[in-house]
Amino acid sequence: MCRFVILLLLFSVKSYGKNPVVVISIDGFAYDYIAKYQPKNILALMNKGASAKGLIPSFPSKTFPNHITLATGVYPTEHGIVHNSFYHPELGKRYKKGTAKDNIHWLNATAIWSLAEQQGLKSAVYFWPESEAKTFTPKPSYLVPYKDNTSSEKGMAQIFQWLSLAKDQRPAVIMSYFSAIDNIGHRHGVNSIELANAIKTFDDQLGQLITQIKQQTQLTPNIILLSDHGMVDIDKNSTIYWPKLVKRFDRLNVVNGQTQLYIYEKNKQRLNDVRSHLTHLAQQYPFTVYQKGEYPEHWQMNKESEVIPELIVNADAPAIFVEKFSLNGAATHGFDPKLTPAMNGIFIASGPDINSAVNIPPFNNVYIMPFLANLLNLTLPAKWNNQPKLLAPIIHCSVKT
Known part of the structure; x- marks a missing residue:
């Protein structure tokens, strides 16, 4: 019919x-x-x-x-491109826009x-x-x-x-x-x-x-x-200088996606320490900390995949993560669409x-x-x-x- x-x-x-x-x-x-x-x-x-x-x-x-x-x-977890920038542990490389042109291992879809x-x-x-x-x-x-x-x-x-x-x-x-x-x-x-x-x-x-x-x-x-x-x-008064958040953790693998921090850490004790520290800071900053396997269902990110980070620090709109104290740009995207x-x-x-x-x-x-x-x-x-x-x-x- x-x-x-x-x-x-x-x-x-x-x-x-x-x-x-x-x-x-x-x-x-x-x-x-x-x-x-x-x-x-x-x-x-x-x-x-x-x-x-x-x-x-x-x-x-x-x-x-x-x-x-x-x-x-x-969904991104199935095709493999889970952000505009992220880390691939098996390849030992960070994804940059257009990288899949030269390597079949970044993408898996038709x-x-x-x-x-x-x-x-x-x-x-x-x-x-x-x-x-x-x-x-x-x-x-x-x-x-x-x-x-x-x-x-x-x-x-x-x-x-x-x-x-x-x-x-x-x-x-x-x-x-x-x-x-x-x-x-x-x-x-x-x-x-x-x-x-x-x-x-x-x-x-x-x-x-x-x-x-x-x-x-x-x-x-x-x-x-x-x-x-x-x-x-963007709320310029709510920008979060992310290096300050994790400065106590030497060589922590963090990929800043502006609206999310993707944190890759295989050591369980260190991972727990990082999560505990960031969860405490979330009481004073506009973000929420999530751990792999416990991501919100609508994110479709609980599938087992190397490119999915162990922690995601998700900014509350209209706050963003910055690497410099100066801010370029007036607006952005990347936030959780449900929220x-x-x-x-x-x-x-x-x-x-x-x-x-x-x-x-x-x-x-x-x-x-x-x-x-x-x-x-x-x-x-x-x-x-x-x-x-x-x-x-x-x-x-x-x-x-």
Whole structure:
């Protein structure tokens, strides 16, 4: 039956149609930006398509863990990128953004573009975090790696160029990433005129792309707008100089993720001492200390994995951990989304294969990848059989014919 269409893919016949799927990820676009800044073209897509009242990021609400979750449909502890920066004891190295390009041991998952290529569909990827990772095979038919200081206008032009290709060359799915709004939000804050201008500029460019597609191609793509996380202003009076917290513990392996400290310590006695010390300090600082195996269930971090730290010191929004007494930036993200709803991103879908006037409750971004797979009529592994039915009303019954 139609209401269960999103769950029945495993038993369907491959019949990808003429409507490409274009995914546009707007880094750092908070759900509340829509009401606050009223971007007309984004609102138009929302009003004629389907949307959620927020897209819940996986913990921590950072860019790289969440973009890989969006692309793979698994939580950070399963795909392996558990923060923008963390330590891998087996490799003896710290992860930095983009490191998975050169080493298959950082990542363990299948991206939507690889699934599409495996099943005979062409894919295209523009700037998506870790899209060059060796783990993601086969590679997309078209790949433009991230290049800093590139205008959003060039990204929109690339999407149009791919959609303009002949049918036998055109990608069935385009995954694209835009960072300008996140950058401006960090620098100037969530209520700044600079952010308002950046959102208007991006929205205008999106509108131009939609018009260009309509006027110059015979396509009507399904457009999916989403974001990895929201943004909150930093409380400059609540910054925590973290080296002072642990100065009594010589050579303690601490990775500062700004909103979390990841502490790696195998010696149980020393670990207990560190935890006791930090728990005592938590009475006077805005953070909470958690130990491996006892992390909150919604973090999805109690799986056994070398990259999961023995302790996580989690900052209470809007406080952050700093390594210098001076503070750069006005806003940030990474906080626990359950405790900080401002971390929620957006999910908007519009197109010929999307039902209109559908508004669903907030849902976790782990379900984006299977949603895209269903929209493309790809066969999914059995582990997605129990995905939530809340996405079922979004896709037209006609997609499954």
